Amino acid sequence: MSPRDPRFGSRLTARQTVAVLLAVVAVVWLLVNGPVEGPILVVFTPAHGLSTADLPSLAALAVAVALFWPRRRG
Secondary structure, eight states: OOTTSGGGOOOOOHHHHHHHHHHHHHHHHHHHOGGGOOOEEEEEETTEEEEGGGHHHHHHHHHHHHHHSOOOOO
16 A cells, blocks of 8 residues: 555645654654753753753744644635
8 A cells, every 4th residue: 555545544744744753853852862951941840840952842842833733824
């Protein structure tokens, strides 16, 4: 079954594909950025918080969400 087969289901647009890849990279960065973490900006628990190294991932996730959903045409 190929991606062009109608039984395959809906395909992602190029924008949505970029959004998914950007979200994956952002999540991976959150998991591996430990060695470069800077100051803690927000403390959630004594062992968990939001550091300066997490900010690029949050921005990337916001861009991914904006890219994924279709634009409204008015």
